[in-house]
Amino acid sequence: MTPLPPSVHRCLPRMLRGGVTVAALLAGMLPAFGANAADAADAADAASTLEKIRQRGELKTGMQYVAPEFVPGTANKFRTPENIEQALAQDLARRLGVKAVAVTTGSARDGALLKSRKADLLLALASGKDAGPGDTVIVATGYVAAPMAIMRSDTTIKTWEQLKGRSVCVPQGSRHAGLAARYGATEKPYRAAADALLGLRIGACDATIHDAALLEELLRLPEWKKFSARLAPAPGAGTPLAFVLPAGDAKARAWFEQVAQEWQASGALQQQLRLMARNIAFEVYLDQDVPDCH
Structure with a gap:
């Protein structure tokens, strides 16, 4: 039990003569002591976030879409995840020496996952202005995500508005799903980026929409020269991909800031995009059993 301060001991006889009981006095003081203890516990909990992750042996990262895990022996072929989040989460886990666990969020910014501790952080499209005060x-x-469409090089589609009435292949986990529909196009969902791009090559769709950063790497490959027509992102259409962290953990924030700086300084993000593009292109090549529809 916490001892009473000396000032209370000096004033206690006078307070008791005034009709204040010891029980009432203690009852009035306990909430303050309890609040201080809770604050201290919260601070200790926040300060040990990274240590707890290491002790648990896994880093739980929330992201908008988690690609289904590949199961050998099933009809579904291995596919490179369409978004960069899973690769980044793997690198974070490697740095911490733990297992990476991907958690699907209910939305791009599902703060409930952080509050319930079902995720240690989110990888989401967000900017600093999106942060809730004290939250x-x-x-x-x-990394900046922006939508871009690619098409056959002889396409008559020159503007986003000209997608009206056309068909667009979209990976089912695409962050840009619904964009083509807003222009009046018919969206065809595919299991993964490779499948959507294969649909474009064999003529199942007039266009494919995906992140510009990844598609630009894909179009550097010579076998994609015939599909290099593009609708570039509109000015200001890009949104930063960010770590969304619980507030109050300065140590964890500093660690993630350092990782982001290292990624940018080393060119790791661009290297990862280049690897993803090559892997996806190879998956398309393996599955394309009909000539390019061109």
């Missing part, structure tokens, strides 16, 4: 902090990774 979360935003640390930009250096």
Whole structure:
């Protein structure tokens, strides 16, 4: 039990003569002591976030879409995840020496996952202005997501508005799902990026929409020269991909800021995009059993 301060001991006889009981006095003081203890516990909990992750042996990262895990022997072929989040989460886990666990969020910014501790952080499209006061902090990774469409090089589609009435292949986990529909196009969902791009090559769709950063890497490959027509992102259409962290953990925030700086300084993000593009292109090549529809 916490001892009473000396000032209370000096004033206690006078307070008791005034009709204040010891029980009432203690009852009035306990909430303050309890609040201080709770604050201290919260601070200790926040300060040990990274240590707890290491002790648990896994880093739980929330992201908008988690690609289904590949199961050998099933009809579904291995597919490279369409978004960069899973690769980044793997690198974070490697740095911490733990297992990476991907958690699907209910939305791009599902703060409930952080509050319930079902996720240690989110990888989401967000900027600093999106952070709730005293709720979360935003640390930009250096990656910016912006929608771009690619088409056969002889396409008559020159503007986003000209997608009206056309068909567009979209990976089911695409962050840009619904964009083509807003222009009046018919969206065809595919299991993964490779499948959507294969649909474009064999003529199942007039266009494919995906992140510009990844598609630009894909179009550097010579076998994609015939499909290099593009609708570039509109000015200001890009949104930063960021770490969304619980507020109050300065140590964890500093660690994630350092990781983001290292990714940007080393060119790791671009290297990862280049690897993803090559892997996806190879998956398309393996599955394309009909000539390019061109």
